[in-house]
Amino acid sequence: MPHIEASAAPTFNLPGLTVTALAAPSRGATATCAWRLILAPKTKGVEHVLDKEEIFVALSGCAVATIAGVPFDIRGGDALIVPAGQAFSLANDGVAPFEAVALAPVGIRATLPEGAPFPPPWTE
Numbered sequence: 759m760p761h762i763e764a765s766a767a768p769t770f771n772l773p774g775l776t777v778t779a780l781a782a783p784s785r786g787a788t789a790t791c792a793w794r795l796i797l798a799p800k801t802k803g804v805e806h807v808l809d810k811e812e813i814f815v816a817l818s819g820c821a822v823a824t825i826a827g828v829p830f831d832i833r834g835g836d837a838l839i840v841p842a843g844q845a846f847s848l849a850n851d852g853v854a855p856f857e858a859v860a861l862a863p864v865g866i867r868a869t870l871p872e873g874a875p876f877p878p879p880w881t882e
Contacts, residue, residue, distance in 0.1 A: 760786065770880055774801030774850075779880035783864055791864055791881040797821055797856040803847025807869045812846075812862040814838040819856035822849045832856075 762785050770777045778794045781787040803824060814823075818834040826844045834857075840846050850856045867875040 762786075768880070774798040777878075777880045780859075782881050784882055787864060789864055790861055791866065792859060792861050793880045794857070794859050797848060797850040797858075799850055799853050799855060801850045803849035805845050805847040805871060807845055808840060808842055808862070808866060809869075809875065810842050810863045810866040812840040812860060812866065814840070814848075814858045814860045817857040817859065819850065819854045820852045821856040821858075822851060823847070824849075832858075 762780055764778070767785075768779045770779065774797060776796045776798075779785070780794060781790060781792040797819075803822070805824075814832070814837065816832050816834050816836045816838070820834075821832045823830045823832050823838050823840070824845075824847045825840060830838065832838055862881060864881070865877070866881055867877055869875045
C-alpha cells in the first residue's frame with residue numbers, strides 16, 4: 759500500500775514519547791521504516807543500542823541526542839545520524855515538544871541495558 763493516511767497509522771505511547779508508525783512491513787514497506795515522534799518537554803532519554811543505522815530529521819523544538827557519551831543539540835531543521843552499535847539516547851530538557859521523523863532499515867532491533875534485542879513495535 760503506497761499511501762498511508764495519517765489517520766490509519768498506529769500510534770504508540772510511552773512515558774513522554776508518542777510515536778506514529780508511518781512506513782513499516784505491516785504497511786507495505788520492504789526496505790525502510792519511517793515514523794514520526796513527539797518527545798514531550800522535560801523527558802529524560804532512555805539509553806539503548808541499535809543494530810542498524812537510524813536517521814532523524816528534526817521538524818520542530820529542541821532535543822539533546824547523546825551518542826557514545828557525546829551530546830548533540832538538535833533543533834528543527836537538523837538531521838542526526840545514529841550509527842549502529844553506539845549507545846544512544848534522546849532527551850528533551852526544554853519547555854516545548856520536540857518533533858521529528860525517523861528512518862531506519864526494515865528489521866532494525868534495539869537493545870536496552872541488560873535486555874535482549876527487540877524490534878521497536880513501530881518498525882514491524
